[in-house]
Amino acid sequence: DIQMTQSPSAMSASVGDRVTITCRASQGISNSLAWFQQRPGKVPKRLIYASSSLQNGVPPRFSGSASGTEFTLTISSLQPEDFATYYCLQHKSYPFTFGPGTKVDIK
Amino acid sequence: EVQLVESGGGLVQPGGSLRLSCAASGFTFSNNWMSWVRQAPGKGLEWVANIKRDGGEKYYVDSVKGRFTISRDNAKNSLDLQMNSLRVEDTAVYYCATDGGLSYWGQGTLVTVSS
Numbered sequence: 001d002i003q004m005t006q007s008p009s010a011m012s013a014s015v016g017d018r019v020t021i022t023c024r025a026s027q028g029i030s031n032s033l034a035w036f037q038q039r040p041g042k043v044p045k046r047l048i049y050a051s052s053s054l055q056n057g058v059p060p061r062f063s064g065s066a067s068g069t070e071f072t073l074t075i076s077s078l079q080p081e082d083f084a085t086y087y088c089l090q091h092k093s094y095p096f097t098f099g100p101g102t103k104v105d106i107k
Numbered sequence: 108e109v110q111l112v113e114s115g116g117g118l119v120q121p122g123g124s125l126r127l128s129c130a131a132s133g134f135t136f137s138n139n140w141m142s143w144v145r146q147a148p149g150k151g152l153e154w155v156a157n158i159k160r161d162g163g164e165k166y167y168v169d170s171v172k173g174r175f176t177i178s179r180d181n182a183k184n185s186l187d188l189q190m191n192s193l194r195v196e197d198t199a200v201y202y203c204a205t206d207g208g209l210s211y212w213g214q215g216t217l218v219t220v221s222s
Contacts, residue, residue, distance in 0.1 A: 032208075034209065044209075046210055055210070101151045
């Protein structure tokens with residue numbers, strides 16, 4: 001199985017901060033990587049697909065990038081509604097696997 | 108607008124069975140792979156299973172193989188998950204989601220396995 005690790009596991013940040021979350025795959029997954037946001041008590045929402053494509057309707061302050069087996073989600077200027085948990089997902093090979101999540105809370 | 112509505116969750120004893128359903132609308136159901144994802148209380152997301160457009164291929168996470176069966180009815184735009192031999196550790200909110208990349212999600216249905 002492909003293991004997905006995320007760092008950091010949690011972070012505190014302020015409105016306006018630039019936030020970077022990293023996801024690493026245990027083996028190559030090409031660009032079969034998506035990012036999800038889950039606000040407390042809410043349904044997960046896809047932000048990024050194919051490692052760097054922005055889902056329709058998602059603000060452009062969110063962006064994704066890839067370098068080998070390392071993937072990055074960047075929020076250019078954190079907004080109050082962005083405080084949430086973020087997950088990566090690899091869907092290159094079965095079983096699909098999520099990262100353990102990164103919780104972003106208010107500093 | 109894509110809509111996915113899960114149903115069928117509830118309380119069941121260990122060893123019991125439940126059948127979850129997901130009613131889909133707002134997109135061409137038969138053109139999409141469909142998935143089930145679950146989230147145990149206070150935990151992260153876990154992909155459970157998915158099924159090809161025509162139902163001809165099905166994949167499962169190891170922990171549910173032989174116990175859960177995913178199926179679909181393209182004429183009814185519905186997705187099912189038959190869950191047998193349920194364990195306490197299957198307790199979770201179960202979501203259906205579209206395609207392999209999980210573009211859209213339903214609101215989820217809670218399955219509680221407890222004696």
